[in-house]
Amino acid sequence: xxxxxxxxxxxxxxxxxxxxxxxxxxxxxxxxxxxxxxxxxxxxxxxxxxxxxxxxxxxxxxxxxxxxxxxxxxxxxxxxxxxxxxxxxxxxxxxxxxxxxxxxxxxxxxxxxxxxxxxxxxxxxxxxxxxxxxxxxxxxxxxxxxxxxxxxxxxxxxxxxxxxxxxxxxxxxxxxxxxxxxxxxxxxxx
Amino acid sequence: xxxxxxxxxxxxxxxxxxxxxxxxxxxxxxxxxxxxxxxxxxxxxxxxxxxxxxxxxxxxxxxxxxxxxxxxxxxxxxxxxxxxxxxxxxxxxxxxxxxxxxxxxxxxxxxxxxxxxxxxxxxxxxxxxxxxxxxxxxxxxxxxxxxxxxxxxxxxxxxxxxxxxxxxxxxxxxxxxxxxxxxxxxxxxxxxxxxxxxxxxxxxxxxxxxxxxxxxxxxxxxxxxxxxxxxxxxxxxxxxxxxxxxxxxxxxxxxxxxxxxxxxxxxxxxxxxxxxxxxxxxxxxxxxxxxxxxxxxxxxxxxxxxxxxxxxxxxxxxxxxxxxxxxxxxxxxxxxxxxxxxxxxxxxxxxxxxxxxxxxxxxxxxxxxxxxxxxxxxxxxxxxxxxxxxx
Numbered sequence: 001x002x003x004x005x006x007x008x009x010x011x012x013x014x015x016x017x018x019x020x021x022x023x024x025x026x027x028x029x030x031x032x033x034x035x036x037x038x039x040x041x042x043x044x045x046x047x048x049x050x051x052x053x054x055x056x057x058x059x060x061x062x063x064x065x066x067x068x069x070x071x072x073x074x075x076x077x078x079x080x081x082x083x084x085x086x087x088x089x090x091x092x093x094x095x096x097x098x099x100x101x102x103x104x105x106x107x108x109x110x111x112x113x114x115x116x117x118x119x120x121x122x123x124x125x126x127x128x129x130x131x132x133x134x135x136x137x138x139x140x141x142x143x144x145x146x147x148x149x150x151x152x153x154x155x156x157x158x159x160x161x162x163x164x165x166x167x168x169x170x171x172x173x174x175x176x177x178x179x180x181x182x183x184x185x186x187x188x189x190x
Numbered sequence: 191x192x193x194x195x196x197x198x199x200x201x202x203x204x205x206x207x208x209x210x211x212x213x214x215x216x217x218x219x220x221x222x223x224x225x226x227x228x229x230x231x232x233x234x235x236x237x238x239x240x241x242x243x244x245x246x247x248x249x250x251x252x253x254x255x256x257x258x259x260x261x262x263x264x265x266x267x268x269x270x271x272x273x274x275x276x277x278x279x280x281x282x283x284x285x286x287x288x289x290x291x292x293x294x295x296x297x298x299x300x301x302x303x304x305x306x307x308x309x310x311x312x313x314x315x316x317x318x319x320x321x322x323x324x325x326x327x328x329x330x331x332x333x334x335x336x337x338x339x340x341x342x343x344x345x346x347x348x349x350x351x352x353x354x355x356x357x358x359x360x361x362x363x364x365x366x367x368x369x370x371x372x373x374x375x376x377x378x379x380x381x382x383x384x385x386x387x388x389x390x391x392x393x394x395x396x397x398x399x400x401x402x403x404x405x406x407x408x409x410x411x412x413x414x415x416x417x418x419x420x421x422x423x424x425x426x427x428x429x430x431x432x433x434x435x436x437x438x439x440x441x442x443x444x445x446x447x448x449x450x451x452x453x454x455x456x457x458x459x460x461x462x463x464x465x466x467x468x469x470x471x472x473x474x475x476x477x478x479x480x481x482x483x484x485x486x487x488x489x490x491x492x493x494x495x496x497x498x499x500x501x502x503x504x505x506x507x508x509x510x511x512x513x514x515x516x517x518x519x520x521x522x523x524x525x526x527x528x529x530x531x532x533x534x535x536x537x538x539x540x541x542x543x544x545x546x547x548x549x550x551x552x553x554x555x556x557x558x559x560x561x562x563x564x565x566x567x568x569x570x571x572x573x574x575x576x577x578x579x580x581x
Contacts, residue, residue: 108384
């Protein structure tokens with residue numbers, strides 16, 4: 001494989017691990033309690049976070065924790081995003097459907113998130129990245145398959161770096177395996 | 191390197207069925223959007239004037255309550271685009287479908303039964319997934335070696351077209367059917383209403399007093415073939431797909447940046463792919479949804495890219511409504527027709543144009559069109575620009 005993993009971050013069951021080291025753990029509580037606590041620890045002024053749905057919050061937290069450690073500076077179009085995802089925006093879709101069903105006031109704040117690719121848009125907005133986005137629905141995650149997509153974008157000259165991996169959320173089940181990769185053989189200049 | 195030859199067109203929308211009929215409707219200024227009744231209210235929407243039963247008969251498929259409207263619309267348009275094309279093992283064919291609504295109409299049928307206290311039929315969910323719709327269309331219209339679905343909201347089918355072009359250019363396939371389909375459903379109508387961008391009246395894209403969009407439904411497909419594919423199939427080349435690009439606006443989940451940065455980048459990159467200068471574009475079929483935000487940022491982006499050589503442009507969404515995932519392909523068909531018929535289509539329902547520029551067309555004009563651009567922008571900042579060129 002012609003790519004090299006610069007950094008990784010995984011989130012599941014209340015814990016965040018960056019490059020194999022646990023950096024945050026929130027015992028008990030649901031996703032909402034976990035994500036708020038994890039966000040507070042980042043100590044960044046970005047109140048938009050509280051408006052996001054679970055999928056976006058998970059992607060946002062992962063990218064912030066990972067990028068904080070990676071300490072790299074990117075040009076605005078050199079990072080591509082590629083994600084594999086299992087259940088799309090089903091968590092928000094079902095909330096929106098429920099509001100229609102109950103004859104309740106339908107919320108724009110929910111409808112916005114009934115598309116899974118919005119999650120990559122949130123990362124792009126936060127980092128001012130104009131690069132390529134790709135989201136593929138898959139039943140499960142295979143790193144080698146993902147690495148092939150990332151490699152294709154990098155070797156095709158569309159990006160220098162690729163951020164992405166596996167993200168999946170439905171109700172209280174959430175998983176993120178995030179990677180930042182570049183072409184193998186490039187010497188880091190840190 | 192092979193050219194991306196367009197050898198078939200198929201379309202269905204509120205304006206009717208078939209590419210030729212759409213051209214006639216557009217040049218005579220027909221508006222397909224009308225009153226759409228639901229739950230004791232009415233509003234403006236571009237509804238295809240046929241029931242699912244009628245669509246099944248027109249598409250020559252067996253009617254079933256489990257078949258989504260999205261798929262039925264898709265079958266009609268796909269069959270027209272394929273025409274008499276014979277599926278042959280010497281030319282393996284791929285099908286790339288854009289959709290964002292999928293089988294939501296069937297899922298809603300399930301929920302409405304539950305709400306009435308009836309037992310729900312879970313089999314109604316079998317076409318809920320987007321991919322199930324692509325698979326069903328593929329099965330009904332041809333013998334495809336590869337089928338894939340693209341869902342990037344309102345730019346879905348433009349991205350399907352772009353992906354098809356890349357499959358041909360890379361030599362993976364000599365023939366790809368590309369486009370998209372979406373049916374009207376409560377999920378999207380309620381959603382756009384909640385965002386306060388659903389116009390309660392007839393929508394007026396690029397008008398100073400525009401209030402928002404009207405949703406529509408429909409499907410459109412283009413048959414793309416490599417030079418080798420054309421040689422084998424004997425199909426006539428109608429036009430070429432010469433440029434394509436996709437960029438992210440990186441500004442807001444549902445709104446575009448004031449200067450349309452993503453749109454600018456997509457248009458510039460598409461021009462670069464086509465090796466064309468901005469002043470060589472003769473007509474732009476804009477995304478032009480009729481929302482305050484889209485139309486002002488799209489106009490700003492076009493101004494930035496084309497400067498003093500802004501070509502004739504218009505939005506045809508005032509006639510079809512915004513057909514979401516299908517809109518990129520529907521408007522790609524219109525762009526190809528502008529090349530074939532040498533005309534630039536007029537905008538619909540303009541009372542007070544938002545720009546003094548004569549480039550915003552009030553009416554269809556006859557002129558030589560060698561290169562036409564079509565823009566599609568989706569939620570999440572997804573911005574795509576395509577360029578079509580005459581033979």
